[in-house]
Every structure is written in C-alpha cells, then in structure tokens.
Amino acid sequence: MEFKDEVCINHLAGMVKYATVSNGVSANMDFEQFYGLHKYLEETYPLVHKTLKKEIVGKAALLYKWEGTGKSKNLPILLAAHQDVVPEGNYEGWTYPPYEGRIADGYLWGRGASDCKSNMMAHFEAIEALISEGFTPDYDIYLAYGYNEEVGGGDYNSAAAMCDVLKERGVTLGCVIDEGGGVGMDEREGVSVPIGYVRTGEKGYADFIFTIRDKGGHSASPGKESAIAKMGQLAIDIHAAQFPYRVTKGVLDEYKAKGPYMGERGKVFMNMDKDFDAVIPYIEQAPFLAAKFHTTQAITMIKGSDQANILPTEVTMTVNCRLLEGDTVDSLMEKFKKIAGEGVEITVGTGNNPSQVSTIESNAYKCIEELTKELNPGCIVVPAISGGGTDARNYYPICDSVYRYGGFPQGSGSGAHNYNERFKIEGCHKGPEFFYKFIRKYGDFQAC
Ligand SMILES: [Zn+2]
The missing domain is CATH 3.30.70.360 (Alpha-Beta Plaits)
Structure with a gap:
C-alpha cells in the first residue's frame, strides 16, 4: 500500500475543522464539536466503522476494538491519541484561521493539526488501508481517543476511564502506543545519526x-x-x-x-x-x-x-x-x-506522580525498533523519558509496555499550544505507513 501525502493531509484538514477544545470542567465544553468530529470520522473511514466495534466512554471518548482471529498468542495492542485541543487564543495571532483546515505554504494550518489529530489520522489511514486489502489481525487491536488530555484529565479522566473499562473486561495489553516524537537529527546532543526517540515514561x-x-x-x-x-x-x-x-x-x-x-x-x-x-x-x-x-x-x-x-x-x-x-x-x-x-x-x-518506566525488552519495543530502522535507513532507536505529560500514563494498570511514538519525520508538527499550529504536508504519509506496517509486523513477533 502506498500512502499519499495529499490524501492524508486532506483527511487531517477535515478533522481540524472541529473546535474540540477541552476544559477542566466538562460542563464548559462544547460536545457538539466532538460529535461532529465523530461523524466526520465515520464518513471518511467507512471500512473502519463497518469492521471495528465502537463505543463511547463518558461523554465523548472513542474506544474501538478490532477483533483478531486469535491465531497469534500476542496480547492485544492499543493505539492512543486525544481528540481535544487547547484553546486557540486570539484569532489575530494566526496567519490562517485556526479551524478552517487551510492548506497553504506546504502546511496544513490549524489547532490540533499537530497535537494530536495527526496521530488519529495516522491510525485511521493505516487501518482503513489494511481492511481494504482484506487483512484481519491475528490479535486484537484497540483504538482509544480521550477528550481531556490537555487539561490533565480535568473532572473526568476519559483515558483512565477507558483503561477501567478494559480492566473490568480482563484485558491485559501487549503494548500501548500514544503520541510522541518521530525520527530526525538531534543537533543539541551532537549525535551523528538520525534518532527515533521512543518515550518509555514521563515525568510527573x-x-x-x-x-x-x-x-x-x-x-x-x-x-x-x-x-x-x-x-x-x-x-x-x-x-x-x-x-x-x-x-x-x-x-x-x-x-x-x-x-x-x-x-x-x-x-x-x-x-x-x-x-x-x-x-x-x-x-x-x-x-x-x-x-x-x-x-x-x-x-x-x-x-x-x-x-x-x-x-x-x-x-x-x-x-x-x-x-x-x-x-x-x-x-x-x-x-x-x-x-x-x-x-x-x-x-x-x-x-x-511520574509514570512507571516501560520495559525495553518487550516484543513491541523490538518491533518498533526494527521497523523504524527499516523505514529510516541509518537511524538508531533510543528510549527516553518525556518531559511533558500524555494520556499514556493512564494505561500502566493493564500494560508494562507503554510507549510514546509517532512515526512521522521529526519537525512535521510545529506550533503546538501556540499560534500557527501546523503540520507539514511533505512526509505526512509516514505516520500512516508506520502504523500500517507495525500492525502487520507485530503479529509476526512470537509472544514470549
Ligand atoms: Zn497531545
């Protein structure tokens, strides 16, 4: 399967049009924006919505399950991101309006383009493509998109709630992959080769x-x-x-x-x-x-x-x-x-508190490492602790292998939490490509 930058960026542009701003007090949020986004996802990714089981947790969290054949002994995986965005601030600060989904100057401009609807786009593109090819995984795959990551969970931590739902059903996960960095040079540290940082934990x-x-x-x-x-x-x-x-x-x-x-x-x-x-x-x-x-x-x-x-x-x-x-x-x-x-x-x-630190001995980590090297010849994969928080920390009760990794080239997203948030068109197919290949490859790794 070949993913095209133009198609990926257009689909992402559609997602950015919904002002899914979160607030510490849920009652202050406009959930119609979230329901609009849900409808858009249904229309844009029909195969995903025909094949996966979807449920709403809390007011608007999206929890999908793609049931596998069960042939692989591998534990299920969960791909996570968040639907919510931080407020756009003063419109005058933006070169292009924050919720128009404007594509110009080599970028898609708008709140959420980078943090982190781009990750949702990558998952959906990958799975839509896999289903269109008749692929069914040997193990179960979950997709989980909370709605209050940017307010640290606020008065209802939707990621923790999704973890509770899975825990009650007796689910243990083989890995979680949430938002995180991509592959690129680390000039600050004077490293001579490109690095894919896989975040294995986060500071409190x-x-x-x-x-x-x-x-x-x-x-x-x-x-x-x-x-x-x-x-x-x-x-x-x-x-x-x-x-x-x-x-x-x-x-x-x-x-x-x-x-x-x-x-x-x-x-x-x-x-x-x-x-x-x-x-x-x-x-x-x-x-x-x-x-x-x-x-x-x-x-x-x-x-x-x-x-x-x-x-x-x-x-x-x-x-x-x-x-x-x-x-x-x-x-x-x-x-x-x-x-x-x-x-x-x-x-x-x-x-x-700081999160637990995930193991780097797991099949999932090895799979991320191998695949990243395969897709980016000459690069190395490095585990590191994230300075910022993500929803990922909520999944440790059912998983020891929680990673934060995006698959996009480093520098694809910029302006997160600032004016002129944007996502680079060139290379934006790399995220979908990573998850498309990861889902196939993870099944080949034998459970230990
Ligand atoms: Zn984020």
Missing part, C-alpha cells in the same frame, strides 16, 4: 500553590510587616533549594543507546553510573539536559492585591514542578512545608 507534573494571609488595609499606613516581602523571601528560599541531580534507569537507558554516536562526550555520559561528577559540567550548561537529571521547580506566578493602594489580604505564589522518577507529589510537599515553615498554606493544583 504538579502545581504547588503557596498562600500567605494578612489583614490587608490602606497602603498609606502599611506597618512594618509585608505579606509580599514574606512571600518574596520564600521564593528566594525555594529557588535556592533546587532538587539534586541524580541518575535514573530511564536516563541511563537513553545514553547507553545513543552514547556511542556522541563522540568523546558520549563516553562520559555512558559512564554516568560509575562517574557522575564528570557529567555535571555538561548538565549545568544546558537546562534541557538538567531537566533529565532532577525534579525541576519553576516559580511562575505571584499575586498580591488588585490595586496599587490596597494592602493584600492574601498573597499567592505558584511553583510548577516536573517530577523525576523516584520523587512524588507527597515527597515534594514535605520538602516545601519544611522550607515554608509556619503561617504558609500549601495546596496542590494539578498533581500527577
């Missing part, structure tokens, strides 16, 4: 909100105390208490795989479990590297009163943290309480 996410209350009053007679000065001191103290750098299994796996292609520097990184001090000078020069070796904490917001001549009755400060494997929201809370001392209230906004 937590917003800590610190509150100091005061009596407030007129700014003309402020007294000696200042709630903002107290909070300012606390900000300095927290900033000074950075989490220490350390080596985890996730980061060690990553550098063992790519170290041999990183020149002299690679030797230092591959040896980090024995001589970590040698890595520190590199880490300290590059924030993106540092983030792989510790829990990060960024003070992002401080708020006092609403007017210049009013003393605040409440000062709040938000510290956004990305948790490294081994730390938890609770362990961070303990640390912050110790620094803050009496008189400061600390609460957690959104808070997720």
Whole structure:
C-alpha cells in the first residue's frame, strides 16, 4: 500500500475543522464539536466503522476494538491519541484561521493539526488501508481517543476511564502506543545519526500553590510587616533549594543507546553510573539536559492585591514542578512545608506522580525498533523519558509496555499550544505507513 501525502493531509484538514477544545470542567465544553468530529470520522473511514466495534466512554471518548482471529498468542495492542485541543487564543495571532483546515505554504494550518489529530489520522489511514486489502489481525487491536488530555484529565479522566473499562473486561495489553516524537537529527546532543526517540515514561507534573494571609488595609499606613516581602523571601528560599541531580534507569537507558554516536562526550555520559561528577559540567550548561537529571521547580506566578493602594489580604505564589522518577507529589510537599515553615498554606493544583518506566525488552519495543530502522535507513532507536505529560500514563494498570511514538519525520508538527499550529504536508504519509506496517509486523513477533 502506498500512502499519499495529499490524501492524508486532506483527511487531517477535515478533522481540524472541529473546535474540540477541552476544559477542566466538562460542563464548559462544547460536545457538539466532538460529535461532529465523530461523524466526520465515520464518513471518511467507512471500512473502519463497518469492521471495528465502537463505543463511547463518558461523554465523548472513542474506544474501538478490532477483533483478531486469535491465531497469534500476542496480547492485544492499543493505539492512543486525544481528540481535544487547547484553546486557540486570539484569532489575530494566526496567519490562517485556526479551524478552517487551510492548506497553504506546504502546511496544513490549524489547532490540533499537530497535537494530536495527526496521530488519529495516522491510525485511521493505516487501518482503513489494511481492511481494504482484506487483512484481519491475528490479535486484537484497540483504538482509544480521550477528550481531556490537555487539561490533565480535568473532572473526568476519559483515558483512565477507558483503561477501567478494559480492566473490568480482563484485558491485559501487549503494548500501548500514544503520541510522541518521530525520527530526525538531534543537533543539541551532537549525535551523528538520525534518532527515533521512543518515550518509555514521563515525568510527573504538579502545581504547588503557596498562600500567605494578612489583614490587608490602606497602603498609606502599611506597618512594618509585608505579606509580599514574606512571600518574596520564600521564593528566594525555594529557588535556592533546587532538587539534586541524580541518575535514573530511564536516563541511563537513553545514553547507553545513543552514547556511542556522541563522540568523546558520549563516553562520559555512558559512564554516568560509575562517574557522575564528570557529567555535571555538561548538565549545568544546558537546562534541557538538567531537566533529565532532577525534579525541576519553576516559580511562575505571584499575586498580591488588585490595586496599587490596597494592602493584600492574601498573597499567592505558584511553583510548577516536573517530577523525576523516584520523587512524588507527597515527597515534594514535605520538602516545601519544611522550607515554608509556619503561617504558609500549601495546596496542590494539578498533581500527577511520574509514570512507571516501560520495559525495553518487550516484543513491541523490538518491533518498533526494527521497523523504524527499516523505514529510516541509518537511524538508531533510543528510549527516553518525556518531559511533558500524555494520556499514556493512564494505561500502566493493564500494560508494562507503554510507549510514546509517532512515526512521522521529526519537525512535521510545529506550533503546538501556540499560534500557527501546523503540520507539514511533505512526509505526512509516514505516520500512516508506520502504523500500517507495525500492525502487520507485530503479529509476526512470537509472544514470549
Ligand atoms: Zn497531545
């Protein structure tokens, strides 16, 4: 089967026309947009909808099952992505309107084009093609598309709900593939060959909100105390208490795989479990590297009163943290309480612990690795931990092999969560091609 860029991009353009914006409060969402998208998918991929069993979980999550012949002993797989998108912001910021599905200048423009309707398109194109060729898998395949990934699950985590549905039915998965990177050069790390990064885990996410209350009053007679000065001191103290750098299994796996292609520097990184001090000078020069070796904490917001001549009755400060494997929201809370001392209230906004780290010994990983090398001669496949969150973390209760990988060329998508989100036309058939081949190939790998 030959997938064509033009066809793939046109189908994706149709999906982008639905403003499937999520919100932490489901009642604030326009579900008609989601139902519109569902109808469009039915019309665009008729064979998928004739052959697979579809059910709606919660208000709009799509869970499909393609029943296999059962000839293979392989466990079922689940391909995941999310239907929802972040708000488009000010229309003036866009070169082309965010929900028109405009194809121009070599790109499809619009909210969701990259994050992550492109992944849904890749799955649907692949399966539609397989069915048209009379293919039936030897094992079961699930497709799962949640509707509140961008708000971390919000008041109804639809990906977790789909996992619960499958768990209740006694399903154990051989692998999950959710949104993630593609294949390309990694210039920042000075690697000499193209890399396909397969994300085997993700850092945790937590917003800590610190509150100091005061009596407030007129700014003309402020007294000696200042709630903002107290909070300012606390900000300095927290900033000074950075989490220490350390080596985890996730980061060690990553550098063992790519170290041999990183020149002299690679030797230092591959040896980090024995001589970590040698890595520190590199880490300290590059924030993106540092983030792989510790829990990060960024003070992002401080708020006092609403007017210049009013003393605040409440000062709040938000510290956004990305948790490294081994730390938890609770362990961070303990640390912050110790620094803050009496008189400061600390609460957690959104808070997720780091995910489990998936094995790289599974059939599915080997299958992704072999296929990626086959489709991109000369490249290497490297396991790595994702700094951002995805729905994938919700599937660990029924799967040890949860990966985040897209199959598209690196740089296909740009502007995610920003103005001018877009997806490159050239090479956009590569995602469908990857999943088309993966579904065939996975069946050939014998279950161990
Ligand atoms: Zn996404």
